[in-house]
Amino acid sequence: MSDITYDLEADAAYVRLADGRVASTEEASPFLYDLDVDGLILGIEVLGATRTLAPGPWRHARLPGSSRADTAE
Template identity: 40%
Template sequence: MNSIKYDPETDAAYLRIQDGNYIESEEISDGVILDYDENDNVIAVEFLGVSTLSPSHWQKLQSQLPAIAYGQLQAFFANPIHA
């Protein structure tokens, strides 16, 4: 179910990881927001200001996402995501 949508006009991206009912969000670092379901599973990630995110943003995100979702992010964005 993983799908990535990117809006170059707003420099924002949305990665849907799995189906589920959205319950709450948590901003884990500036511009990186995790969406959770009722079982506290991450179901989506929102990125604001994608082009300005630093390697530390990506490092924090890597520990929060399933490996397959993180790999998709690496493949999707032109700049490599630093581990």
């Protein structure tokens, strides 16, 4: 199950692909990859999202740190 957040101030979108403990983060600009201890990708952050991603509903994703229930209201 994936989950998307978008931070308007940072212009960064984050796609969480799996639950797990982040062991390291790798960069391949404009992307940051959160990896688990086995090197599998848990999440991907897109920096400069409005310049990198095609327009879409990700721009209305919940803010980082807010729960999914907060946006369902």
